[in-house]
Amino acid sequence: MFSLRTAVALTVLAFTGFVHAQLTGSTGPTTPLSSKTVTCSVLDYGGSVGSSDIGPAILEAFENCVLKNSGAVLYVPAGNYNMETWVTLTGGTKWAFRLDGLITRASTTSGNMFAIENAEDFEMYSSTSAGGIQGLGYQCRNAGPRLLRIIDSTNFSLHDLIFVDSPEFHITIDGGSSGELYNLAIRGADIGGSDGVDISGDNHWVHDVMVTNRDECVTVKSPASNFLIEQIWCNQSGGCALGSLPVDCDISNIQYVHVYTNGCNQAMMIKSNGGSGSVKNVLFDDFLVTGGSAYALDVNQYWSSMSTLDGDGVALSNITFKNWDGTVANGVSRPPVQFLCADEVPCTDMTLIDVYLWSDTGSAVYKCESAFGTGACLHSSVAATSYAATSTAYNKPISMTAVPTLAGDLTAGFGSTASIATPTIPSTYYPGLAQITPLMKNL
Numbered sequence: 428m429f430s431l432r433t434a435v436a437l438t439v440l441a442f443t444g445f446v447h448a449q450l451t452g453s454t455g456p457t458t459p460l461s462s463k464t465v466t467c468s469v470l471d472y473g474g475s476v477g478s479s480d481i482g483p484a485i486l487e488a489f490e491n492c493v494l495k496n497s498g499a500v501l502y503v504p505a506g507n508y509n510m511e512t513w514v515t516l517t518g519g520t521k522w523a524f525r526l527d528g529l530i531t532r533a534s535t536t537s538g539n540m541f542a543i544e545n546a547e548d549f550e551m552y553s554s555t556s557a558g559g560i561q562g563l564g565y566q567c568r569n570a571g572p573r574l575l576r577i578i579d580s581t582n583f584s585l586h587d588l589i590f591v592d593s594p595e596f597h598i599t600i601d602g603g604s605s606g607e608l609y610n611l612a613i614r615g616a617d618i619g620g621s622d623g624v625d626i627s628g629d630n631h632w633v634h635d636v637m638v639t640n641r642d643e644c645v646t647v648k649s650p651a652s653n654f655l656i657e658q659i660w661c662n663q664s665g666g667c668a669l670g671s672l673p674v675d676c677d678i679s680n681i682q683y684v685h686v687y688t689n690g691c692n693q694a695m696m697i698k699s700n701g702g703s704g705s706v707k708n709v710l711f712d713d714f715l716v717t718g719g720s721a722y723a724l725d726v727n728q729y730w731s732s733m734s735t736l737d738g739d740g741v742a743l744s745n746i747t748f749k750n751w752d753g754t755v756a757n758g759v760s761r762p763p764v765q766f767l768c769a770d771e772v773p774c775t776d777m778t779l780i781d782v783y784l785w786s787d788t789g790s791a792v793y794k795c796e797s798a799f800g801t802g803a804c805l806h807s808s809v810a811a812t813s814y815a816a817t818s819t820a821y822n823k824p825i826s827m828t829a830v831p832t833l834a835g836d837l838t839a840g841f842g843s844t845a846s847i848a849t850p851t852i853p854s855t856y857y858p859g860l861a862q863i864t865p866l867m868k869n870l
């Protein structure tokens with residue numbers, strides 16, 4: 428039996444053919460919500476709307492109800508709650524977490540406000556598309572908890588939720604497989620350490636996510652394989668990335684498609700400094716870059732913001748950048764296309780197809796070092812021996828088209844010293860494309 432979502436997913440895969448082949452199987456919970464019929468409300472386990480610490484009631488409801496019933500839904504009804512006790516929910520199977528309330532951080536303890544571990548056939552969502560977590564990060568900047576970490580979980584989804592102003596990272600998906608993340612609004616401060624989504628594991632699908640912050644938008648961490656990441660709105664953010672790449676890096680078969688970047692540090696960065704292992708078989712398709720972004724396509728294996736790791740460098744191969752349009756702020760000081768590859772381990776089989784990037788200032792350079800393939804300043808060579816960084820001036824691409832913008836684009840990020848308002852979840856994440864799954868409140 429197919430859920431609506433499974434049917435939509437299969438339709439998407441069927442109609443787009445090989446380009447979406449990065450996923451190797453279905454994603455999301457195996458059991459539809461309609462078959463999860465046992466309600467485990469925090470109100471029955473010591474919690475109340477307006478509670479000063481809803482953490483213990485969530486833990487009670489999980490341990491005494493979710494773990495004791497198959498097909499259980501841990502329920503936090505609409506309303507405002509504070510939370511001082513962080514919760515680790517380990518080992519639930521065939522369950523859901525319906526978070527219709529808004530939970531506000533009320534302690535500076537580090538760690539994760541919510542850690543979900545070894546969940547199987549799991550769904551975390553807000554039925555009203557209005558629930559979520561307010562981190563009030565401005566009160567303990569980079570000295571408090573992360574909001575949510577999902578660890579080693581399988582067949583799960585996270586959707587229709589809002590994550591605001593984490594003191595640290597917002598959402599981390601740590602390994603696991605067959606997760607689906609969608610219809611998420613993440614709004615952090617205009618400062619580093621405010622990561623939106625960091626994701627590792629196998630066969631994950633991320634779509635229809637918007638992020639405001641000044642660090643990772645939706646970023647892939649090693650190890651990672653068979654990801655499809657699409658319809659991402661980085662609305663004043665650090666931007667998307669692969670990295671930072673570690674020692675023994677293992678990233679393959681990743682596709683990003685339809686990424687809209689407004690006023691970010693970059694549209695896509697592959698970042699490392701030393702390290703070993705590989706990143707291969709990656710496609711970055713349909714990127715729009717606007718709003719005075721600093722970099723656009725930025726491969727930097729000598730990234731100075733991280734300390735140098737052991738190893739000669741991570742081997743980057745078979746990476747294609749296709750259908751990119753837009754401009755950066757100053758294309759001479761920060762090239763819109765930059766490949767700074769490790770001299771000991773040059774990049775090979777890099778391919779640019781219809782990449783039309785330019786500069787708001789009216790002049791731009793490409794910059795390449797030890798990078799091989801087709802397009803821009805990439806060298807075509809079978810031998811692939813290293814070469815020094817060289818900038819090449821180029822002319823405005825003839826086929827450049829103006830980048831369509833999204834209503835509601837921010838012109839600046841949110842400050843890091845005052846509270847940040849809770850946004851609503853949008854229904855569009857890329858100009859001209861409908862969201863893949865409607866907001867739950869509209870279903």
Ligand SMILES: *[C@@H]1O[C@H](CO)[C@@H](O)[C@H](O)[C@H]1NC(C)=O
Nearest residue numbers: 452453457547548581582605
């Ligand atoms: C996850 O779902 C797939 C597809 O329904 C299923 O084949 C697989 O066994 C599930 N994984 C686990 C750990 O149950």
Ligand SMILES: *[C@@H]1O[C@H](CO)[C@@H](O)[C@H](O)[C@H]1NC(C)=O
Nearest residue numbers: 680707708709710745746747
């Ligand atoms: C290169 O990567 C693409 C995915 O972007 C994949 O379909 C293709 O098979 C890879 N080519 C090789 C030679 O591995």
Ligand SMILES: *[C@@H]1O[C@H](CO)[C@@H](O)[C@H](O)[C@H]1NC(C)=O
Nearest residue numbers: 614637638639662835837850
């Ligand atoms: C982008 O900014 C607009 C305007 O404030 C807002 O409506 C939208 O929710 C923002 N996106 C994010 C990720 O906050």
